[in-house]
Amino acid sequence: MQQFFERYWVFGGTCLLFALVTLRLIIRERVTLQGTLAFLLLLFGMGLASLFPQADAWIATRMGFTLVSNWFFALCIAALSFLHLLALISISRVELRSIALTQELALLQEKLERALPAVGERP
Amino acid sequence: MPVRRVLAVIPSHNEEEALPAVIASLREAAARLPWELEAVVVDDGSTDSTASRALSLGVRVVRLCRNLGIGGAMQVGLRMAHRGGFDCAVQVDGDGQHPPGELARLVARLEQDPAPDLVVGSRFRERAGFRSTPMRRLGIRWFSLLLRALCRLRVTDPTSGFRVYGPRALALFDRSFPYDYPEPEALVLAQLSGLRIVEEPVAMLERQGGRSSIRGVLSSSYYVLKVTVAMVLAVGRARLRED
Numbered sequence: 001m002q003q004f005f006e007r008y009w010v011f012g013g014t015c016l017l018f019a020l021v022t023l024r025l026i027i028r029e030r031v032t033l034q035g036t037l038a039f040l041l042l043l044f045g046m047g048l049a050s051l052f053p054q055a056d057a058w059i060a061t062r063m064g065f066t067l068v069s070n071w072f073f074a075l076c077i078a079a080l081s082f083l084h085l086l087a088l089i090s091i092s093r094v095e096l097r098s099i100a101l102t103q104e105l106a107l108l109q110e111k112l113e114r115a116l117p118a119v120g121e122r123p
Numbered sequence: 124m125p126v127r128r129v130l131a132v133i134p135s136h137n138e139e140e141a142l143p144a145v146i147a148s149l150r151e152a153a154a155r156l157p158w159e160l161e162a163v164v165v166d167d168g169s170t171d172s173t174a175s176r177a178l179s180l181g182v183r184v185v186r187l188c189r190n191l192g193i194g195g196a197m198q199v200g201l202r203m204a205h206r207g208g209f210d211c212a213v214q215v216d217g218d219g220q221h222p223p224g225e226l227a228r229l230v231a232r233l234e235q236d237p238a239p240d241l242v243v244g245s246r247f248r249e250r251a252g253f254r255s256t257p258m259r260r261l262g263i264r265w266f267s268l269l270l271r272a273l274c275r276l277r278v279t280d281p282t283s284g285f286r287v288y289g290p291r292a293l294a295l296f297d298r299s300f301p302y303d304y305p306e307p308e309a310l311v312l313a314q315l316s317g318l319r320i321v322e323e324p325v326a327m328l329e330r331q332g333g334r335s336s337i338r339g340v341l342s343s344s345y346y347v348l349k350v351t352v353a354m355v356l357a358v359g360r361a362r363l364r365e366d
Contacts, residue, residue: 099191099302102191103191103198103202105188106186110184114183
């Protein structure tokens with residue numbers, strides 16, 4: 001175990017820092033927990049995979065990969081694509097809501113501006 | 124017979140230069156029309172004084188707090204016409220490309236029997252006025268062919284925004300209107316929703332101010348690709364709804 005820490009402390013430290021930054025963003029509500037949950041689950045899964053290399057090798061062989069690194073490579077591409085798709089869905093939903101709100105706001109504002117002088121509330 | 128109420132929707136983005144002339148000619152045209160014509164400028168998040176210029180000219184102004192593009196701006200106008208009980212709405216671009224003098228021809232088509240739901244002003248039915256550059260005409264021809272193939276609609280000028288929307292079209296586009304480069308896709312939606320679409324020859328002008336968002340090879344290619352995909356997807360979406 002000591003050898004493991006000696007070899008991977010830079011990589012482990014970077015991962016830890018990344019996790020802390022993400023947690024800080026969630027706590028300060030810069031990103032929502034709901035939106036980050038898939039990302040956190042993925043990180044947790046990758047963390048588990050790095051702790052149990054034998055299990056990774058077993059899964060890679062079962063999935064038909066000769067090298068475990070190829071399996072990880074494919075897994076990372078799939079995971080990033082999935083996360084990107086989730087982000088796209090979320091951004092599109094927000095964009096459509098924003099358009100609808102902008103339109104309704106503009107219509108209400110126009111109605112209000114026309115109504116106020118009529119009732120003498122505005123000079 | 125009650126007087127027909129027409130709402131002229133003027134979507135504008137940074138059109139402070141061209142707007143006074145557009146509104147002046149719209150007023151001139153309105154005086155000759157047998158209908159009650161009201162104009163509304165939809166200020167699409169302009170960074171210049173488009174909104175204040177329009178207000179000083181005494182027309183209704185709807186200000187969008189951010190730029191939504193022509194589709195988002197146009198939908199606001201159509202929604203306003205639908206909710207305000209107007210008989211029809213006409214799109215008159217704020218850049219001065221749509222001469223209001225041609226309005227009478229377009230709106231008069233709504234009075235024929237059976238009444239169409241959407242009248243598209245076409246630059247290509249008669250050889251008159253500004254007819255765009257050869258490259259753009261090629262793109263227009265492509266969209267025209269695509270419309271024919273996708274939904275059996277014969278339209279010579281599918282990118283024309285000079286259109287009159289009847290009550291059924293207003294109801295449809297109040298609910299759903301394409302946001303980005305909407306003209307050809309809106310025709311697909313209208314055709315697949317069973318609306319009656321006709322074309323009327325009109326003469327258009329060159330843009331009187333501002334600049335087009337579609338310029339250069341890259342943006343033109345993106346426009347053609349985006350609209351083509353959107354039209355195909357619109358057909359697919361309509362088929363899914365039917366099922």
